[in-house]
Amino acid sequence: MVRVLRHVLREMLSAGGAASEEQDPAAVVAPAPRLSPREVFRRFWPYTRGRRRWLAPLLLFSLIGPVVDGAELWLFKTVIDDALVPHDPRPFLWIAPTYLGLIVVSGILGFADDVTSTWVSERFLLSLRRDVFRHVQGLSLGFFERRRLGDVLSRVTGDVDAVETLLLSGVADGLYHLVRLGVFLGLLCYLRWDLTLLALVVVPLFWRVARHFSRLIGEASRERRRRSGSLSAVAEETLGNVALVQAYNRQGWEERRFERENLGRFHAAMASARIGAVYSPLVELIEVSGILAVLGLGTWKLAQGQLTLGGLLLFLALIGKLYGPVSSLSGLATTFYTASAAAERILELLDQRPQVTDAAGARRTGRARGDVDFDGVCFRYPGTARPALSDVSFHAAPGEILALVGASGAGKSTAAKLLLRFYDPDRGAIRLDGTDLRELRLTDVRENVAVVLQETLVLHGTVRENIAYGRPGATDAEIVAAARAADAHEFVQALPEGYDTLVGQRGRMLSGGQRQRLAIARAMIRDAPVLLLDEPTSGLDVESGLRIMDPLRRLMAGRTTVVISHNLLTVRDATRIVVLDHGRVVESGTHDDLLARRGAYARLHRLHAVRGPGRPGLVPRGATPS
Ligand SMILES: Nc1ncnc2c1ncn2[C@@H]1O[C@H](COP(=O)(O)OP(=O)(O)OP(=O)(O)O)[C@@H](O)[C@H]1O
Numbered sequence: 079m080v081r082v083l084r085h086v087l088r089e090m091l092s093a094g095g096a097a098s099e100e101q102d103p104a105a106v107v108a109p110a111p112r113l114s115p116r117e118v119f120r121r122f123w124p125y126t127r128g129r130r131r132w133l134a135p136l137l138l139f140s141l142i143g144p145v146v147d148g149a150e151l152w153l154f155k156t157v158i159d160d161a162l163v164p165h166d167p168r169p170f171l172w173i174a175p176t177y178l179g180l181i182v183v184s185g186i187l188g189f190a191d192d193v194t195s196t197w198v199s200e201r202f203l204l205s206l207r208r209d210v211f212r213h214v215q216g217l218s219l220g221f222f223e224r225r226r227l228g229d230v231l232s233r234v235t236g237d238v239d240a241v242e243t244l245l246l247s248g249v250a251d252g253l254y255h256l257v258r259l260g261v262f263l264g265l266l267c268y269l270r271w272d273l274t275l276l277a278l279v280v281v282p283l284f285w286r287v288a289r290h291f292s293r294l295i296g297e298a299s300r301e302r303r304r305r306s307g308s309l310s311a312v313a314e315e316t317l318g319n320v321a322l323v324q325a326y327n328r329q330g331w332e333e334r335r336f337e338r339e340n341l342g343r344f345h346a347a348m349a350s351a352r353i354g355a356v357y358s359p360l361v362e363l364i365e366v367s368g369i370l371a372v373l374g375l376g377t378w379k380l381a382q383g384q385l386t387l388g389g390l391l392l393f394l395a396l397i398g399k400l401y402g403p404v405s406s407l408s409g410l411a412t413t414f415y416t417a418s419a420a421a422e423r424i425l426e427l428l429d430q431r432p433q434v435t436d437a438a439g440a441r442r443t444g445r446a447r448g449d450v451d452f453d454g455v456c457f458r459y460p461g462t463a464r465p466a467l468s469d470v471s472f473h474a475a476p477g478e479i480l481a482l483v484g485a486s487g488a489g490k491s492t493a494a495k496l497l498l499r500f501y502d503p504d505r506g507a508i509r510l511d512g513t514d515l516r517e518l519r520l521t522d523v524r525e526n527v528a529v530v531l532q533e534t535l536v537l538h539g540t541v542r543e544n545i546a547y548g549r550p551g552a553t554d555a556e557i558v559a560a561a562r563a564a565d566a567h568e569f570v571q572a573l574p575e576g577y578d579t580l581v582g583q584r585g586r587m588l589s590g591g592q593r594q595r596l597a598i599a600r601a602m603i604r605d606a607p608v609l610l611l612d613e614p615t616s617g618l619d620v621e622s623g624l625r626i627m628d629p630l631r632r633l634m635a636g637r638t639t640v641v642i643s644h645n646l647l648t649v650r651d652a653t654r655i656v657v658l659d660h661g662r663v664v665e666s667g668t669h670d671d672l673l674a675r676r677g678a679y680a681r682l683h684r685l686h687a688v689r690g691p692g693r694p695g696l697v698p699r700g701a702t703p704s
Contacts, residue, residue: 080271105703112422112642113418113422113425114245114299114418115296115411115414115417115418118244118418118421118422118425119244119245119414119418121303121425122241122244122245122421122425123245126202126245126246133198133246133249133250135194135198136191136194136195136198136246136250136253136426137250137253138411139187139190139191139194139195139254141257142187143184143187143191143254143258143581144254144257144258144260144261144262145261145262146180146183146187147184147258147399148261148262148265149180150177150180150181151265151395151399152265152304152392153173153176153177153180154388154391154392155224155389155391155392156169156173156388156389157169157170157173157388158215158386158387158388158391158392159244159386159387159388159389162175162388163386163387163388167222168421174601176450179509181275184511184566195247195250196292198246199242199246199247202242202245202246203238203239203242206238206242207234207235209237210233210234210238210424210427210428211234212431213427213428213430214230214234214427215514216432217430217431217432218433218434218500218501219495219500220433220460220501221430221432221433221668224460224461225660226307226308226311226314226315227311227314227315228307228309228310228311228312228313228314228315229307229308229310229311230427231310231314232306232307232309232310232311233307233424233427234427234684236303236306236420237303237307237420237421237423237424238424239420240416240417240418240420240421240424241414241417241424242418243417244414244417244418244421247416248410248413249412251406251410251413252407252410255402255403255406255407255410256403256406256407257563258398258402258403259403259407262396262399262400262403263400266393266396266397266400267397269389269392269393269396270379270393271374272375272383273372273376273379273393273606276371276372276375277368277369277371277372277397278401279368279371279456280364280365280367280368280371281404283364284361284364284401284404284405284414285408287357287360287361287364287385287408288361288405288411288412289408289411291353291356291357292411292412292414292415293355293413293415294353295354295412295415295416296352296412296415296416296418296419298346298347298350298353299346299350299415299416299419299420300405300419300422301342301346301349302343302346302347302350302419303419303420303423304423305342305343305346306340306343306453307423308339308341308342308343309336309339309343312332312335312336312339313336316335316336350416357412361405361408365401365405366564368397368401369394369397369398369401372394372397373483376390376393376394377390382395397568404477426539433460433501433502434499434500434501434502435520436519436520437516437517440517440518440519441513441517441518441519442518442519442522443510443511443513443518443519443522443526445511445607446511446526446607446608447476447511447525447607448474448476448510448511448526448607448608448637448638449473449474449476449509449510449511449512449638450473450474450478450497450508450509450510450608450638450640451472451473451474451507451508451509451510451512452470452471452472452473452493452497452506452508453471453506453507453508453509454469454470454471454498454505454506454507454582455469455470455471455493455496455503455505455506455507455508456468456469456494456503456504456505456506457471457492457501457503457504458504459492459501464661465504465661466489466492466661467489467492467493467496467661468660468661468662469505469506469662470493470506470658470661470662470663471506471663472654472656472663472666474609474638474639474640474653474654475638475653476553476638477636477637477638478638478639478653478654479634479638479639479641479650479651479652479653479654480638480639480640480641480653480654480655480656481492481641481642481643481649481652481654481655481656482641482642482656482658483638483642483643483649483655483656483658483679483682484657484658484659484664485659487660488658488660488661489600489658489660489661490612490642490658491612491642491663492641493640494529494610494612494640494642494657496508497515497517497527497535497608497640498523498524498527498529498595498610498611499516499520499523500525502515507534510523510526510608516519520667525606526606526607526608527608527609527610528548528600528601528602528604528605528606528608528609528610528637529601529609529610529611529612530594530597530598530601530609530610530611530612530614530630530633531597531612531613531614537581538580538581538582539580539581540575540577540578540579540580540581540598541561541570541573541576541578541579541581542557542577542578543579544560544581544596544600544602545557545560545596545599545600546603547600548560548599548600548601548602548603549603549604549605552603556603557599557603558577560599560600560602560603561577561599563602563629563632563633564595564596564598564599564602564629564632564633565598565625565626565628565629566592566595566596566598566599566629569592569595581596591625593627594614594626595625595626595629597614598614598626598629598630598633601633602629602632602633606637607637607638608637608638608639608640609632609634609637609638609639610639610640611634611638611639611640611642611643611644612642613643614626614630614641614643631651649669650669652668652669653668654666654667654668655667655668655669655672655679657672657677657678657679657682659678664677664678665677665678665679
């Protein structure tokens, strides 16, 4: 029978099957590495440097509050022993104003404590959130390509709060309860040390129960946090691709995916509620046992005349106050376990190091001439078996146009990412004006390269802000000039509020061609010596594609351009065309050279010609013969 009961209790308290979920290979978000609250605390403590002075006001209130509480209780004893029992109303004359005074003082203290502690916590969170955001934003592209964005967002906006609990509120609460414990224990011992000893007998029980339950709660919290991250990840992916979801009628499937994580979170929340629901009455049981034991002995002492009624009542009230901090201190372990389950997710983020950083003594460079050189570049994405680039070499002198062509997956975009130094090559070097990119400051490298990408990145903001993103501080005249050069001025003026029109998230209010011309204007205003065009006409119809050719040519004039394009017009113009296949350079030369060679490029060109003049300038990508 006892075994059955124990089994039922264990089942009831299991943390939502957390352990089995962790093995789940299909888990949306993997759990963060496990750490004990002590370890999490140790890791975060240095992080409070410069912010520790904020603990001082909290400490002050922790010291004063319990003293005022103790004085109130003492007055209560005096009322009973000096006024009620002897039927003498005179002591009221001083007790009443003193009591009122104490209530006013404790009210003021309570107000100051609430406001200060909220200020301290929120200020800490403000700066911590900023630091975590800055850290995450500084991580290399590789991190974002590996992670679920929704989970990262949930960590930055949600889990961060737990760190504050662990470091400030938790510590302040702990100190507050410790001081209360000291004050009440002192008063109790002063009053009756023998009864105090009896009252303390149950304290170890509190600790044992708290220790056991805090582990269980920590487990459930860890699972709950992980599920929250998964939930955000699924929501972000579904809502971010809502057009795809609706077009393919995948709402039902997405709902089930969301519901699986939703249910997981529900089970984890229920597990922690069950644990809490068993914990509270257990604590109360221990508390009442202690009070009853003291009451028994106290009544006997009262009958013997060794204790006054006021003394006994005060004693019982003090014990109630004593058990408060004891159970709160034990419960603090639970808070710490819960908070550290979330804090370890933040630590995992903070432990990520950018793969690409400034080398020690990285050189500053001003405006480069624009000489770009890939020299025997080999690169493999972390965690993949096949290299994305193998021994790739090409050179573009200032002002030249270098076109990268090849089938899908040949490595063209990878070369672009390496030129922007999103990744470093495993072997070989990429040089700007003869200097290895790794020897230059990262910001300087990117300062010298302007990009127009395949998927145009337009931010939620006005047209003006989107163009000026290329160069903060650009004047209105410069913005309009860039828009004119990008052939965007006309359509921008036709928008309801011209340059002040909000373009919607990801520029949804604009057509593909308009977005692309905005991106060209942004690259134009950046005025960098190297221009990187990653399929700037893909996704556009023939007319829109042709429409941006002129602005693109204007943009390319006088700059070194590396263009990844399937647009033959741009490719034909190129000083050199480099044909990539499976990460290797298979051919390179001018358009005419390569046609005469009758190799891979000529085949691409033939295939394009077969597609007919209806799609001018389109080299069919993904059609490289193997
Ligand atoms: N972030 C990544 N992690 C792992 N592998 C990747 C990553 N990005 C690309 N790859 C792989 O590297 C190879 C080259 O990809 P890349 O995107 O450079 O090709 P591409 O020529 O630009 O193709 P497309 O024209 O289709 O954009 C491919 O095999 C691809 O699967």
